[in-house]
Amino acid sequence: MATGRTHRPATRSRGIPEATVARLPLYLRALTALSERSVPTVSSEELAAAAGVNSAKLRKDFSYLGSYGTRGVGYDVEYLVYQISRELGLTQDWPVVIVGIGNLGAALANYGGFASRGFRVAALIDADPAMAGKPVAGIPVQHTDDLEKIIKDNGVSIGVIATPAGAAQQVCDRLVAAGVTSILNFAPTVLAVPDGVDVRKVDxxxxxxxxAFHEQRKAGEEAEALIEAEAEAEAAAAKETRKGPDGDVPAVMPA
Amino acid sequence: MATGRTHRPATRSRGIPEATVARLPLYLRALTALSERSVPTVSSEELAAAAGVNSAKLRKDFSYLGSYGTRGVGYDVEYLVYQISRELGLTQDWPVVIVGIGNLGAALANYGGFASRGFRVAALIDADPAMAGKPVAGIPVQHTDDLEKIIKDNGVSIGVIATPAGAAQQVCDRLVAAGVTSILNFAPTVLAVPDGVDVRKVDxxxxxxxxAFHEQRKAGEEAEALIEAEAEAEAAAAKETRKGPDGDVPAVMPA
DNA sequence: GCGTGTGAAATCGTTCACAGCC
DNA sequence: GGCTGTGAACGATTTCACACGC
Known part of the structure; x- marks a missing residue:
């Protein structure tokens, strides 16, 4: 869903697979930890273990970036940190606004992980006038009325939506209209955005x-040989019931 | 990622692809909204739009669950809600503990989306003795010392880790030892868990x-779209502050 | 010898397109 | 006529395995 468009047929050699991009931050984190411990070089095997992937995948991923390793030796930690940072665009500073300063918005504002990468919380925005001026994580909350001005004054291109679901689309529209082209959405809603705007969601x-799905599955496996046809039978029976004019639905869970 | 299991050679029909499982909650959300508006049936096209996917994918996904639709008509909303809920294991109640009641933990405790599905926050746990007894989201925070007892008394199999990175592995180990087999990890760390334990992470x-990666890419494309060489030269001249793309081995970014 | 870099194979996921049923 | 269900084509991703350079 995020990143649907490849509006550019022949975008040459810069074709890093999306799956690889999604892992680069993981590698970067592991590398940063090594760097802090002054480890000079690391093998694909070691780094893969630290990042929680397997080494073949890691080497393949790095091969899309270039040949940054040394055969028989491994990778230079500092050099790789730089290369990945550059590839991810973290050698520049990204001003970010967070809209919706409830519990979650406040947590995000306080989250250290942003600042330590290239991100800077440029502003906090909330619709509640009572919040206006209150400092959260040392930054005064501003009112939604000023959203457009804040975006433009700060040259913000990345917005974080942490509002209730009902407000998210409206906020999104305003962000986009004001020039934001990347959105991280925490509201449990599907956002509609024009082409060229990326949305990633965290729900x-x-x-x-x-x-829960996997947990249920485990429980089922425990019962091993026992259950085999129950769900099947139930489904079949249910489908049978509903052959009538108006479907008879089994007990539905609490909304 | 941390779902290495599936040591189950036979067992035909229970093979729902992971990608499909990951979308079921999305469909469920869209269906619940329709249900609340008393919409009786929905076509794959409509539902797909509401869920933010395309209709072919949705139909394929549903085909793994069974034939729950009616040709020429669509899907019965209530019936599908039930079937997906059952498939996801949401027809039962899942007691969940949240460990680490900082900003994020508190946000999670207050998050309505949990309770509305089959999840119930059974306990909040924090290492800070000063937090003990304080109610968050109406639930008194308990001390980490009692973690094992809390897990066992409540029959908890799903744990949420919202601690600082440094404490996450230790908390994880204790959760697992106490019987938790699914973990949602918000700490920016790779968790090591034994086989049979699932970890999902949100970072x-x-x-x-x-x-940021895509944002940077867009900026590059814009420039490209203008005039190849000139745009590049102009950009370099305009912003000499940062060393842009393509550098040799310049200074490393701020850690 | 060791560990990277990478074609080729295997696996997984998405999209197409249409037969089948209402 | 409309819409589901699904094989088959396609595309993306992962894994394998080994040549290559240090």
């Missing part, structure tokens, strides 16, 4: 639901 | 870095 409850 | 700064 806390979706992650839990995926875990 | 706020990684998402921003991925956006």
């Amino acid at each position: 806390l409850s979706i992650e839990l639901q995926i875990l | 706020l700064s990684i998402e921003l870095q991925i956006l």
Whole structure:
């Protein structure tokens, strides 16, 4: 969903696979840790372990960036940190605004991980007039009315939406109209954006639901030989019931 | 990533692709919204639009669950809500503990999206004795010392880690030892877990870095689109502050 | 000898396009 | 006529395995 467009047919050699891009921050984190411990070089095997991937994947990923390693030796930590940072665009400073300073917005504003990479929280914006002027993480909250001016004055191109779901699309529209072209969305809503705008979403409850799926599966496996056809039978039976004019639906979960 | 299992050779029909599982919560959300508006049926086209995917993918996804639609008509909303909920394991109640009640932990505790699906925050745990007893989101925070007891008393199998990175592995080990088999990790660390334990991670700064990559790319394309060489020269002249793309081995970025 | 870099193979995921059923 | 369900084509990603340079 994020990054649907490849509006540019023959965008030459800069073709780094999306899956690789998504792992670069992981490598960068592991490398930064090594760098802080003054480790000079690292092998693909070691770095892969630190990043939680396998070494073949890591080497393939790095091969898209260039030949930055030394055969028989490994990778120079500092050099790789720089190369990946550059590739990710972190050698420049990205001013970011956070819209929606509730619990989550405040947590984001306080999150150290932003500042330590190339990100700078340029402004906090909230619709509640009572919030205006209150400092959160040392930054005074500003009112939504001034959103456009804030974006333009600060040259912001990345926005973070941490509002309730109901407000997200409207906020998004205003951000985009004001010039924002990348959005990180924490609201549980699908955002519609024009071509050329990237949206990435983080949905806390979706992650839990995926875990629940696997958790349920584990429980089922424990019961091994026992259950085999229950779900199947139930589905079949349910489908049978609903052959009638108006579908008979089994007990639905609490909304 | 940390879902290495699937040591189950046979078992035919239960093979739902991971990519599909990851989208089921999305469909469920869209369907729940339709359900609340009392929409009785929906076509793959409409539902796909609401979920932000294309209709072919959605139909393929649903085909893994079974034949739950009606040709020429579409899908029964209530029925699908039930089927997806069941598939995801949301027809049962999942007690969850949140460890690390800082800004983020508090935000999670207050997050309505958990309770509305099958999740129940069974306990909040923090290492700070000063937090003990304080209510957050109406739930009193308990001390880490009691972690094992809390897990066992509540039959918790899903844990959320929202501690600083340094504490995450230790917390993880204790959760796992106490019986937790699924972990949602917000700490910027790779967690090592034994086989059979699932970990999903959410890293706020990684998402921003991925956006930055695309943002940088857009800027590059803009320049490219203008006039090849001239745009590049102009950009270099205009902003001499930062050493742009393509450098030899310049100074390393701020750690 | 060691560990990177990379074609080639295998696997996984998406999209196409249309047969089948309402 | 409309819309689902699905093989088959396509594309992306991962894994394998080994040649190559240090």
